[in-house]
Amino acid sequence: MKQNVYNGRYTAEVDGEFVVFIIGMRINKLLSFSKWITVFRAMGPMIKELYDFKEFGFLHTEVMFNWRRITLIQYWRSFEQLERYAHGKTHAIAWKKFNQKIGMHGTVGIFHETYKITTKSAEAFYGNMPKFGLANAFKHITVTPSINSARKRLETH
Incomplete structure (x- = not known):
């Protein structure tokens, strides 16, 4: 593109208050492709949904790749909207699959940080x-x- x-x-x-949400994954075991690809593939549908439905309060995301980590910097209108999305159907399904497939196994690490600006x-x-x-x-x-x-x-x- x-x-x-x-x-x-x-x-x-900048128009008023907003939230910066940094979220990502780290591939801890490169050869465990079938484990970490599941986590990687879960991101796309959620990002598409966020862009398709602006009423969620999502504003934009920047995606960055490095050696073992994928990081998304997201901008949201409010923490309440971010929290509501996190408890919604699409994210709940992805979270359940992560816990079933990865859990505490250590193949893939996940992280997020939230900042209210x-x-x-x-x-x-x-x-x-x-x-x-x-x-x-x-x-x-x-x-x-x-x-x-x-x-x-x-x-x-």
């Missing part, structure tokens, strides 16, 4: 980049002289 690069200096205009406590900068992170979740705008530093962006938004 080709992404447009926006030359110059950009920031994200309050008004005027988030800022972003993107130089010569495609839209990324907060700029995808909220509004992508040009850096102007009035918001040309991290401090100014935090004080303005």
Whole structure:
């Protein structure tokens, strides 16, 4: 998928409070393909569902791969909406399958961190980049002289 690069200096205009949710998996035993592929495959349908149904409160996700780990940084409108999704049908089915197939076996590790971000406590900068992170979740705008530093962006938004 080709992404447009926006030359110059950009920031994200953040609208109110939101939640950053970091979730992922780590492959602990590479040769146990049949175990960890189940966890990997569970992510796709959930991400598709989140993009298809904006009423869940999901805003955007960034996916990052490294040697043994897949990490998703997600942006949500509120913790309550994230929590509601976590207790919903699609996630409950994936969680049940994980516990049945992996449990405490150690083949695959999973993790998440949740951060509630309050008004005027988030800022972003993107130089010569495609839209990324907060700029995808909220509004992508040009850096102007009035918001040309991290401090100014935090004080303005």
